[in-house]
Amino acid sequence: MTEAGEKVRGNAVKRFLATCRGMTQRDIRNARTTNVWVLVWAVCFVGLSFAVRGGQLAPGLLAWAAVAACTLLGLVVVWYYMRFLREADELLRKIQLEALAIGFGAGFIGTFSLSLLEHLHGWVFDIGDILLLMVAFYVLGIISGMRRYA
Numbered sequence: 001m002t003e004a005g006e007k008v009r010g011n012a013v014k015r016f017l018a019t020c021r022g023m024t025q026r027d028i029r030n031a032r033t034t035n036v037w038v039l040v041w042a043v044c045f046v047g048l049s050f051a052v053r054g055g056q057l058a059p060g061l062l063a064w065a066a067v068a069a070c071t072l073l074g075l076v077v078v079w080y081y082m083r084f085l086r087e088a089d090e091l092l093r094k095i096q097l098e099a100l101a102i103g104f105g106a107g108f109i110g111t112f113s114l115s116l117l118e119h120l121h122g123w124v125f126d127i128g129d130i131l132l133l134m135v136a137f138y139v140l141g142i143i144s145g146m147r148r149y150a
Contacts, residue, residue: 027092030084037080041073095145103138107131 023031048070051057057066085096110133114125 023092024089027084027088030080030087034077034080034084037073037077041070041077044070044073091149095142095149098145099138099141102141102144103134106137107134110134 048057048066051066052063057063085093088096107130111130114123114129117123118125
């Protein structure tokens with residue numbers, strides 16, 4: 001990376017850390033708790049995905065129970081994220097709300113656009129493509145909000 005690139009990257013990191021330092025202790029604690037549950041759910045989901053695709057988990061009652069457990073963990077993530085948002089200060093809530101709107105909007109518009117591309121060119125898209133698009137734009141929305149309001 002060039003010297004100018006390093007400087008820009010360093011400034012972005014400093015702004016990000018300054019924004020995080022501006023969070024209240026409760027916001028930091030709630031964000032950390034939410035992130036831990038996201039990690040637990042992600043490990044469960046990835047492990048279950050490998051088991052299903054690799055044939056280690058045959059269809060049946062055990063598979064249904066595993067999917068139900070993973071889904072329950074996902075609901076726990078949503079509950080903790082909602083608590084994080086409810087208890088967040090106004091600025092953090094505003095940043096998160098704008099990021100959610102950007103992520104949802106990208107997924108909504110992207111779904112229709114990719115559908116048109118499928119019909120025009122015969123390309124096949126997976127639901128994971130849309131989810132990745134939503135998450136990427138959500139993260140960009142958070143970064144944009146932090147830069148704008150920090």
